[in-house]
Amino acid sequence: MRCAKLCDVGKQRVTGRGSRLLDRVLAGVPEGESPLTHVAELPERDAGTADWPEWAPDPVVSAFRSVGVTRPWQHQVAAASRAWSGQHVILATGTASGKSLAYQLPVLSRLTSERRATALYLAPTKALGVDQLAAVTRLGVEGVRPAVFDGDTPSAERDWVRAHSRWVFTNPDMLHRGILPAHSRWATFFRRLAFVVVDECHAYRGVFGSHVALLLRRLRRVARGYGASPVFVLASATVSDPATSAGRLTGLECAAVTEDASPRGARTVALWEPPLLDELAGEQGAPVRRSAGAEAARILADLVVEGARTLAFVRSRRGAELTALGARRVLAEVDGGLARRVAAYRAGFLPEERRALERSLASGELLGVATTNALELGVDICGLDAVVVAGYPGTLASFWQQAGRAGRDGDGALVVFVARDDPLDTYLVHHPDAVLNRPVEATVLDPANPYVLGPHLACAAAELPLTPRCLALFGEAEARAVLDDLVADGVVRQRATGWYWVARERPHASVSIRGSGAEQVCVVEADTGRLLGTVDPGAACWQVHPGAVYLHQGSSYVVDALDLTDGLALVHAEDPEWSTSPRDVVDISVVRTLTKQKHPGGVSACLGEVEVTSQVVGYLRRLPSGEVLDHVPLDLPERSLRTRAVWYTVSDELLHGSAPGGAGLDPARVPGALHAAEHAAIGLLPLFATCDRWDIGGVSTALHEDTGEATVFVHDGHPGGAGFADRGFAALVPWLVATREAIASCDCPAGCPSCVQSPKCGNGNEPLDKAGAVAVLDAVLGVIREDGGVQHGRVLDQATGERCALTSG
Numbered sequence: 001m002r003c004a005k006l007c008d009v010g011k012q013r014v015t016g017r018g019s020r021l022l023d024r025v026l027a028g029v030p031e032g033e034s035p036l037t038h039v040a041e042l043p044e045r046d047a048g049t050a051d052w053p054e055w056a057p058d059p060v061v062s063a064f065r066s067v068g069v070t071r072p073w074q075h076q077v078a079a080a081s082r083a084w085s086g087q088h089v090i091l092a093t094g095t096a097s098g099k100s101l102a103y104q105l106p107v108l109s110r111l112t113s114e115r116r117a118t119a120l121y122l123a124p125t126k127a128l129g130v131d132q133l134a135a136v137t138r139l140g141v142e143g144v145r146p147a148v149f150d151g152d153t154p155s156a157e158r159d160w161v162r163a164h165s166r167w168v169f170t171n172p173d174m175l176h177r178g179i180l181p182a183h184s185r186w187a188t189f190f191r192r193l194a195f196v197v198v199d200e201c202h203a204y205r206g207v208f209g210s211h212v213a214l215l216l217r218r219l220r221r222v223a224r225g226y227g228a229s230p231v232f233v234l235a236s237a238t239v240s241d242p243a244t245s246a247g248r249l250t251g252l253e254c255a256a257v258t259e260d261a262s263p264r265g266a267r268t269v270a271l272w273e274p275p276l277l278d279e280l281a282g283e284q285g286a287p288v289r290r291s292a293g294a295e296a297a298r299i300l301a302d303l304v305v306e307g308a309r310t311l312a313f314v315r316s317r318r319g320a321e322l323t324a325l326g327a328r329r330v331l332a333e334v335d336g337g338l339a340r341r342v343a344a345y346r347a348g349f350l351p352e353e354r355r356a357l358e359r360s361l362a363s364g365e366l367l368g369v370a371t372t373n374a375l376e377l378g379v380d381i382c383g384l385d386a387v388v389v390a391g392y393p394g395t396l397a398s399f400w401q402q403a404g405r406a407g408r409d410g411d412g413a414l415v416v417f418v419a420r421d422d423p424l425d426t427y428l429v430h431h432p433d434a435v436l437n438r439p440v441e442a443t444v445l446d447p448a449n450p451y452v453l454g455p456h457l458a459c460a461a462a463e464l465p466l467t468p469r470c471l472a473l474f475g476e477a478e479a480r481a482v483l484d485d486l487v488a489d490g491v492v493r494q495r496a497t498g499w500y501w502v503a504r505e506r507p508h509a510s511v512s513i514r515g516s517g518a519e520q521v522c523v524v525e526a527d528t529g530r531l532l533g534t535v536d537p538g539a540a541c542w543q544v545h546p547g548a549v550y551l552h553q554g555s556s557y558v559v560d561a562l563d564l565t566d567g568l569a570l571v572h573a574e575d576p577e578w579s580t581s582p583r584d585v586v587d588i589s590v591v592r593t594l595t596k597q598k599h600p601g602g603v604s605a606c607l608g609e610v611e612v613t614s615q616v617v618g619y620l621r622r623l624p625s626g627e628v629l630d631h632v633p634l635d636l637p638e639r640s641l642r643t644r645a646v647w648y649t650v651s652d653e654l655l656h657g658s659a660p661g662g663a664g665l666d667p668a669r670v671p672g673a674l675h676a677a678e679h680a681a682i683g684l685l686p687l688f689a690t691c692d693r694w695d696i697g698g699v700s701t702a703l704h705e706d707t708g709e710a711t712v713f714v715h716d717g718h719p720g721g722a723g724f725a726d727r728g729f730a731a732l733v734p735w736l737v738a739t740r741e742a743i744a745s746c747d748c749p750a751g752c753p754s755c756v757q758s759p760k761c762g763n764g765n766e767p768l769d770k771a772g773a774v775a776v777l778d779a780v781l782g783v784i785r786e787d788g789g790v791q792h793g794r795v796l797d798q799a800t801g802e803r804c805a806l807t808s809g
């Protein structure tokens with residue numbers, strides 16, 4: 001397969017700069033050892049411009065002209081005009097397609113024509129908010145007084161911002177903790193609020209997305225309390241089904257503008273799988289691939305030698321440092337001057353430092369930069385000669401955001417995606433359509449999760465009493481049920497007119513919108529007493545167990561002690577050469593089956609509530625090459641989690657049967673086959689739900705006491721779930737097909753991290769049966785397909801005991 005595709009592409013390869021650069025990078029690879037699995041040529045696209053809309057006041061148009069924008073692009077006018085006419089709108093077009101102008105134009109026009117109107121801008125990161133403020137300030141439109149209001153704003157300035165700024169740039173954290181609880185101090189601002197801009201809205205997914213969805217409903221309620229109904233303008237480089245995603249996030253009907261009319265240079269996209277190494281052994285003696293970071297360093301160095309301005313995106317901060325270092329080392333042997341033109345970039349940079357970096361990349365003074373995704377959002381770096389993406393960044397949205405930095409008008413650019421040792425990456429480099437022709441994944445969030453809804457209803461009640469009329473905003477029935485619990489807990493009091501917050505202290509400070517909502521574990525440097533950060537209590541045993549290497553703002557620390565009772569992890573600064581990966585053992589019981597599809601032939605697929613009991617039992621120390629140093633045991637308490645899971649059961653006849661369609665497995669092979677199928681399924685779910693494999697977990701067993709059959713569970717890692725299991729259930733067939741393909745297309749003999757080994761398996765990746773997993777998945781998929789796919793299944797709702805036809809597949 002590999003060869004055929006390459007030859008096809010080879011024939012039609014054009015001589016653009018992208019393919020010339022790729023040839024240079026491949027020059028040193030021995031014949032027959034090409035790491036390429038696919039090469040695609042993406043054509044150039046011309047700009048589609050439009051006239052400035054008639055409603056845009058002259059001073060605003062002149063401001064844009066003064067920064068070099070002579071004519072807007074068509075999608076900018078389409079989105080801006082919708083927002084101007086009062087329609088909520090989401091603009092979902094590519095990286096660097098000028099999304100900022102699309103919201104700046106209606107907002108600045110309104111602020112110019114209505115001298116009292118105000119606007120709010122929300123960014124997922126502080127840095128992006130500061131960058132966008134700088135862009136609006138540069139436009140210099142009179143009377144707007146744009147200002148940042150975030151955790152870094154000195155208190156002396158805060159009063160000024162509240163009183164005078166007409167366009168406030170902030171983030172969800174500040175809106176939650178600083179603005180909504182003190183809304184009476186913002187009364188004038190809220191009364192005149194005309195627009196809310198939600199930038200990079202695909203960042204709001206999973207539990208964080210569910211929090212932000214409820215936060216936006218709280219914002220709408222407070223604004224309504226002051227008589228305002230602002231228009232929402234959302235922007236994202238890439239979200240799937242944008243109108244639905246925006247609707248779920250804001251609770252409002254949103255129009256979508258998706259046709260991208262910005263110009264784009266031609267790009268050569270190469271998919272690259274590093275070779276398996278003979279000399280290194282991973283867990284259970286499995287082969288290890290050359291690390292994506294090491295491969296990226298070499299590619300980066302080759303591109304720099306060619307004079308190509310290149311960004312290499314690497315998954316971790318440490319990885320970014322190591323990749324830059326690796327590239328510099330290679331270059332030092334060629335030309336010391338070139339080595340100095342490579343740098344690392346990671347989180348924690350100040351806006352001035354980002355600007356300086358943008359300038360030196362644009363001028364060519366810097367040729368190569370290895371970076372984390374800190375450079376993904378809101379950095380005006382585009383038109384580069386090459387981008388190397390080392391390791392799938394988790395979502396297709398992020399992948400295109402990163403790849404979109406490459407592409408110059410006229411002469412092409414190169415994008416190289418280097419697979420990591422991981423089933424999802426393996427799948428992607430062997431299935432180019434899943435990278436090149438697939439719509440980006442749906443943004444999954446679940447504002448009805450009672451664990452998230454409860455804290456937000458408490459905050460809402462503390463902001464303004466909740467009346468029965470408001471409940472529709474928060475999902476009527478779910479909100480009533482959660483309020484009943486809050487009343488029973490004595491947190492809110494119900495009166496004839498509604499629900500009232502009773503305590504003196506407001507609940508906001510104890511609600512973390514970036515985690516589960518529970519009290520956080522503080523990570524403190526023991527020597528200095530400095531608070532480095534906080535960790536979700538549910539994740540503490542994972543992230544800050546004794547001995548864990550903890551990274552903060554690019555610096556490395558090692559955990560000395562974890563005290564779960566006091567919520568404290570003590571660390572010291574240390575940068576060992578290894579990283580650590582925790583191992584846990586997990587048990588699962590079914591609390592309630594919500595939907596069940598029973599397929600004649602021996603397979604059932606279910607979605608439901610489960611109780612997961614897990615215990616971190618040790619951790620692996622691993623070198624950057626992937627080599628495992630040792631396993632260190634730990635003694636930590638069990639943790640119990642009530643969440644949602646998707647699971648399938650397989651009958652003994654189907655597992656053992658040798659008739660056509662049966663897996664034909666000897667009973668002794670079943671545990672290893674199910675275990676391998678479970679690991680790969682966890683690795684592949686992020687292809688369908690915007691989650692990380694660390695957001696989910698799994699259990700497989702040859703006989704589960706609740707189902708009475710061989711069962712594979714994949715569960716959400718957050719209390720109440722974040723929608724990931726639901727998404728897995730909805731996409732069961734394509735998900736299992738991709739899982740099977742990822743296993744089958746890995747060329748290792750008996751299982752490795754690229755297919756069925758899991759980096760967090762509590763059983764030390766034992767037993768695993770790679771061929772058995774393919775046999776089980778073939779048998780399961782055969783039965784489901786025989787039954788006409790999932791759409792024709794029946795649903796058993798055990799909560800009501802009713803049977804109804806399944807409507808979603």
Ligand SMILES: Nc1ncnc2c1ncn2[C@@H]1O[C@H](COP(=O)(O)OP(=O)(O)OP(=O)(O)O)[C@@H](O)[C@H]1O
Nearest residue numbers: 069071072073094095096097098099100101237378
């Ligand atoms: N109509 C236009 N004509 C020419 N240049 C434009 C136009 N609109 C925007 N630009 C320029 O395109 C670049 C990218 O714009 P912008 O940063 O708004 O894109 P974006 O879509 O928000 O990017 P990202 O995906 O990184 O968030 C900027 O330098 C901007 O000045």
